[in-house]
Amino acid sequence: MKGKPTFSRPSEVILLAHGSGGRLSRDLIGELFLEAFDNPALAKLDDAAVLEVGGGRIAFTTDSYVVTPIFFPGGDIGKLAAAGTVNDLVTTGAVPLYLSAGFIIEEGFPLSDLKKIVHSLAETARLAGVSVVTGDTKVVNHGSLDKIFINTAGVGVIPEGLNISGANARPGDVIILSGTIGDHGIAVLSKREGLKFKTTVESDCAPLNGLAAAMLAVSTEIRCLRDPTRGGLASVVNEIAAQSRVGIFIDEKSLPVKEEVRGASELLGLDPLYLANEGKLVAIVAPEAAEAILGALTSHPLGREAAIIGEVRAEPAGRCVLISPLRSTRVIDLPVGELLPRIC
């Protein structure tokens, strides 16, 4: 993996890599946030917190969206802000219900663009069956912010009987991916200043609660569910390996990658394993449930290219291994630098 230089000692300033979803993100979370906020819900390090409220369980999550450009093939920052947070709720098995929306806007931003973005967010929320029930708008002086950032938080309800967490993978479990990787990353990069290349790849940005519901309708034997956004599939499998203290083996030849994504990645010196997705789920499931769950995925419009991509083993605990088509192996590491700032 090519990229920016790595840093061997703790930095005294915040680097782009602290927001990459990679190693420096993990360190910042572990050394600062977990210690300062110190509570069991946060310490689980799942994409949404699971909380007891009034006799039931809710999921609660947040994400800020800073993608550039704000309009990209297949979506925009508004669609992303709705889908991304819905998908974080989905990773706990929750039925997403409500979103908040906090807009921070640069003075001088075109009102017509804001309208497009807000309507896109609203339409995506409607598609997912969630309501945007509370919000906030801040406007900052020209130059204090690049165009527009959006934060959404989400609340959902977790049905009884589900227990889905990155900490629940067990040796023997099967790893299923719901479709091709890298589409979002390549679609956004194709519109970056100074980096324009031709591609017809569109972002996969989509709310995935329908897809998750289709899986849960055939089996509740889902141990872990994640959406591989920034840092890509590589980050997600590393997080699960660390949380569950298991080894994760990914079979490279089974990974669905669009030809165009593969080509653009080679051109840019990027590895699709590390590229962001905004409409994919990684499910780690009990082996006896794998075929039924795969069937449910491939029968759904958003999961037609779903595939079994690997398995969970006891060793090497906390590590991920890629098995090449020629059966050689290499470790899949967390990304160290930040290749793609503001990808989501």
Place this chain on the structure above:
Amino acid sequence: MKGKPTFSRPSEVILLAHGSGGRLSRDLIGELFLEAFDNPALAKLDDAAVLEVGGGRIAFTTDSYVVTPIFFPGGDIGKLAAAGTVNDLVTTGAVPLYLSAGFIIEEGFPLSDLKKIVHSLAETARLAGVSVVTGDTKVVNHGSLDKIFINTAGVGVIPEGLNISGANARPGDVIILSGTIGDHGIAVLSKREGLKFKTTVESDCAPLNGLAAAMLAVSTEIRCLRDPTRGGLASVVNEIAAQSRVGIFIDEKSLPVKEEVRGASELLGLDPLYLANEGKLVAIVAPEAAEAILGALTSHPLGREAAIIGEVRAEPAGRCVLISPLRSTRVIDLPVGELLPRIC
């Protein structure tokens, strides 16, 4: 009220005033957000949404914090991000339970400052008895953002039997303010570049769930509860007048204002009615409950200077009137421009 020029026709770009909490904010919310997101919880326009979840009611709210400077007398952006969102939950009568925290940080931001801010947020959350259970960190390239912005969302539980909303004020109700106005606004302004003046005023920034609980312990006859942040007391009473279709009369001589705040306001050509507060509540209460609630406030460390500041009348519906010490009257309007960008 002095300020920036007003705009007589709809702007085609976003102006600072769209984030002021004043008239353009109201128009943007009404004409864009309410229409696009279209749901009854949002349409109530309270500071937090009240939602049915699993047999009970929860409150859900969000705010982004963009204050500059990030460290100011009496607080910092971390303290503000915890207290501000706790206080928005409190305005529904909710017991605040959980916060999310989304950090957007400029590359190169000092790690030592981030640590101070995170610990300040954590300490304020602890003081309020809430847990920061989920979060997100994005880092953007140098120049894409001025230092650091924080979004927090909050979830609380609303006890049975409470029905508090800006829409519930009735003629004859009494208006109580929990303490002096304008402290936060003056404290932040005193540290602005090019605007430095000497003052010992500190921000009143504080979580108010304890203060609200003290009021609710003596009476549940609270109709409306608001924290007058950006746009100040003037904005809050205008919002309530519009939501409840009542006239609101404020007695100027009863308004608690620190001498130093009054002096600095005169110097800067500002009206304390429009200055932000981060540790005050406005309560509109049934007349028979007013004395008991005032007593509960003045017995609490954060409400010692509480006062009855006015009353609700049937007319002029939707308007607010200030009664001067000489008994002349003038309309209190929503702020039109934006006097104080990035005050919270």
